[in-house]
Amino acid sequence: MSEMTEQRRTAVPAQVGTREAVLLPQRKPRSLWSDAWRQFRHHRLAVAGSFVLIFMVLATLIGPFLWPIPWNHFDMAEALQGPSLEHPFGTTDLGHDIFARILWGGRISIAVGVVAMLVAVVLGTLIGAIAGYFGGILDSLLMRITDMFISIPSLPLLLLITYLFQDRMKAIFGIELGMFLLIVLVIGGLNWMPVARLVRASFLSLKQKEFVEAAHCIGVGTGGIIFRHILPNTLSPVIVAATLGVAQAIITESALSFLGLGFPPDIPTWGRMLYDGINWIEFAPWMVLFPGGAIFLTVLSINYVGDGLRDALDPRRMFAV
Amino acid sequence: MTQYLIRRILISIPTLIAISIVIFTILALAPGDPLAEFAMNPAVPPEVRQRIRQSMGLDDPIPVRYVKWASSMLRGDFGYSFRSKSPVIDLIRQRLPTTLYVIGTAYLLSVLIAIPVGVLSAIRQYSIFDNIATTLAFIGFSLPTFVTGILFILIFSVKLGWLPMIYRTTIETEGLAGLWEKIKQALMPIMVLALFETAALARYTRAAMLETIHQDYVRTARAKGLSERAVILRHALRNALIPVVTIVALSIPGIFTGAVITEQIFRVPGMGSLLISAIRDNDTPVIMAITIIFSALVVLFNLIADILYGVLDPRIKYE
Numbered sequence: 289m290s291e292m293t294e295q296r297r298t299a300v301p302a303q304v305g306t307r308e309a310v311l312l313p314q315r316k317p318r319s320l321w322s323d324a325w326r327q328f329r330h331h332r333l334a335v336a337g338s339f340v341l342i343f344m345v346l347a348t349l350i351g352p353f354l355w356p357i358p359w360n361h362f363d364m365a366e367a368l369q370g371p372s373l374e375h376p377f378g379t380t381d382l383g384h385d386i387f388a389r390i391l392w393g394g395r396i397s398i399a400v401g402v403v404a405m406l407v408a409v410v411l412g413t414l415i416g417a418i419a420g421y422f423g424g425i426l427d428s429l430l431m432r433i434t435d436m437f438i439s440i441p442s443l444p445l446l447l448l449i450t451y452l453f454q455d456r457m458k459a460i461f462g463i464e465l466g467m468f469l470l471i472v473l474v475i476g477g478l479n480w481m482p483v484a485r486l487v488r489a490s491f492l493s494l495k496q497k498e499f500v501e502a503a504h505c506i507g508v509g510t511g512g513i514i515f516r517h518i519l520p521n522t523l524s525p526v527i528v529a530a531t532l533g534v535a536q537a538i539i540t541e542s543a544l545s546f547l548g549l550g551f552p553p554d555i556p557t558w559g560r561m562l563y564d565g566i567n568w569i570e571f572a573p574w575m576v577l578f579p580g581g582a583i584f585l586t587v588l589s590i591n592y593v594g595d596g597l598r599d600a601l602d603p604r605r606m607f608a609v
Numbered sequence: 610m611t612q613y614l615i616r617r618i619l620i621s622i623p624t625l626i627a628i629s630i631v632i633f634t635i636l637a638l639a640p641g642d643p644l645a646e647f648a649m650n651p652a653v654p655p656e657v658r659q660r661i662r663q664s665m666g667l668d669d670p671i672p673v674r675y676v677k678w679a680s681s682m683l684r685g686d687f688g689y690s691f692r693s694k695s696p697v698i699d700l701i702r703q704r705l706p707t708t709l710y711v712i713g714t715a716y717l718l719s720v721l722i723a724i725p726v727g728v729l730s731a732i733r734q735y736s737i738f739d740n741i742a743t744t745l746a747f748i749g750f751s752l753p754t755f756v757t758g759i760l761f762i763l764i765f766s767v768k769l770g771w772l773p774m775i776y777r778t779t780i781e782t783e784g785l786a787g788l789w790e791k792i793k794q795a796l797m798p799i800m801v802l803a804l805f806e807t808a809a810l811a812r813y814t815r816a817a818m819l820e821t822i823h824q825d826y827v828r829t830a831r832a833k834g835l836s837e838r839a840v841i842l843r844h845a846l847r848n849a850l851i852p853v854v855t856i857v858a859l860s861i862p863g864i865f866t867g868a869v870i871t872e873q874i875f876r877v878p879g880m881g882s883l884l885i886s887a888i889r890d891n892d893t894p895v896i897m898a899i900t901i902i903f904s905a906l907v908v909l910f911n912l913i914a915d916i917l918y919g920v921l922d923p924r925i926k927y928e
Contacts, residue, residue, distance in 0.1 A: 432620075432624075435620075435624060436624050436627050436628060436631075438911075439624050439625075439628060439904060439907045439908050439911060440628050440631070440632075440904060440907075441862060441865065441866060441900065441903040441904055441907055442866065443866040443869055443870075444866075444869070444884055444896075444899065444900050444903055445632070445635075445900070447869075447884070447885065447888050448632075448635065448636070448888060448896065448900070449635060451888050451889070452635070452636070535751070539753045542753060542755070543753060543755060543870055546755045546870065546873075547869075547870065547873060547885060549888075559755075562755060562756070562759060566759060566874070569759065569762060569763060569767060570767050573763050573767065576759050576763070577763070580756040580759055580760065583753065583756055584751055584752055584756055587751040587752075587753070588747065588748065588751035591747055591750070591751050592747065595747075
């Protein structure tokens with residue numbers, strides 16, 4: 289509150305009592321998004337998390353271009369060396385540079401996380417919107433399907449589908465793209481349910497509001513009402529769920545690779561590096577420490593950012609600033 | 610109340626059936642021939658292989674196979690493993706106790722630790738205890754089970770040498786020394802599982818408790834002059850526990866999933882590692898059996914969660 293009055297005092301100078309003093313705007317109007325941003329900034333760990341996250345994404349995107357050693361270069365003479373100036377994270381049992389592999393594999397791990405989350409969010413939003421808006425039998429049917437998907441044990445199914453269909457996908461799309469599509473589709477296809485529930489709940493409550501009735505009156509079609517009127521107002525919890533979903537997807541992909549059922553063996557996703565490193569844990573602990581640390585740091589910062597977003601976008605908190 | 614129960618049960622059964630159909634169809638449609646090893650064997654000519662397929666019923670249409678499988682499963686006969694030719698039910702019976710023991714202890718531990726910590730955190734919000742607990746909780750659930758597992762192996766087995774790295778079910782030493790051996794080797798898998806669950810549960814409990822504390826009736830209770838302890842324990846806690854109990858019941862299937870990974874790391878011979886080796890060997894009966902058991906457990910615990918919710922929150926019963 290003191291911030292607002294301060295701005296009023298330092299506003300555009302105008303003679304007291306003139307029309308300008310009344311008509312000139314005293315300060316920039318605040319939008320809801322800037323309110324959310326301000327609230328987000330108060331959550332220091334979330335801000336720190338976002339810096340770490342941005343740094344890691346940039347590192348994986350640009351790093352491989354800047355670092356002199358390519359990720360697939362190996363030199364047996366340099367195998368199993370600890371961290372040094374030349375190899376900041378040490379080398380693997382085959383002489384690969386771990387730092388380069390973490391940067392390269394990070395692209396894939398993060399890409400899988402983001403795309404899988406997108407799949408889950410798009411699918412969940414569509415299903416939730418349709419169920420929430422149309423109601424009735426369609427709603428019951430979609431909710432039964434959602435419940436069924438929630439009850440399916442996801443890891444066994446994930447393992448199963450990945451293992452069974454990986455050859456076919458590789459044959460159609462090529463080894464890497466096929467695996468990427470398979471993993472992304474399966475993770476996304478098993479994680480859309482919370483988003484669908486959130487969106488449906490929002491739709492059910494927003495459907496009754498006056499602005500929807502007004503839009504209907506001026507002749508906006510069903511599609512317009514869903515996508516241009518109601519949907520933008522459901523975004524806040526979806527954004528939070530999406531952020532946390534990325535973390536979840538990264539963990540799931542790493543788990544898959546860790547169990548040996550993910551990407552092909554020469555692709556150094558972080559989970560795969562753990563899988564390769566676990567046999568050498570007594571002689572070369574750096575082989576597991578750095579990929580594990582990378583996963584931990586990424587997931588931790590995403591979780592903090594998600595927490596900050598939840599605080600910022602929670603409509604009850606907005607009046608506290 | 611009984612009507613609510615009956616409705617819930619009636620919904621669970623088709624869900625279970627639907628899941629089994631989905632899994633069965635996926636397995637049936639997948640490429641991969643369980644008789645592939647026979648294909649490599651020159652002593653088995655193609656016609657004999659074809660006859661074996663027919664006798665095993667592998668060439669029947671999918672719905673027929675499903676009905677056959679479902680009816681025998683309901684009678685308790687899960688069939689024979691393709692790999693080891695022993696009855697699936699025996700394999701499961703061997704592995705289930707180990708898994709249950711490790712998971713059960715881990716889950717019990719996590720519930721016992723997480724709920725008090727979460728409640729205390731909420732009561733003393735923003736205190737040092739709360740800050741430390743929240744940070745630890747964040748760290749705990751940003752560490753996936755395999756990372757924690759590897760870290761623990763590194764610290765406790767490799768560097769300190771306190772705990773064994775691999776789980777053995779055949780410990781011969783009897784008596785107290787034997788018990789200590791058994792505890793030592795189960796300690797790491799249990800800690801790994803418990804860490805993750807405790808972190809998640811503590812956060813939920815804290816959030817639920819925070820929401821409850823700010824309600825009007827808690828303010829009324831305080832205004833009436835009740836001691837803080839009575840306000841928390843008799844008024845706020847019971848209501849805060851409602852969502853927490855539901856989450857506890859609903860996360861039990863999740864811990865089975867976490868156990869799959871943990872069993873791989875520590876080589877615990879439980880259901881999870883059985884599932885993974887069955888997937889690698891394309892051993893359909895075992896895969897079906899384990900997945901169905903997991904799904905049944907999920908549905909069962911969802912049912913328990915719904916019932917508990919109905920018991921604890923009388924408003925639900927009248928929906």
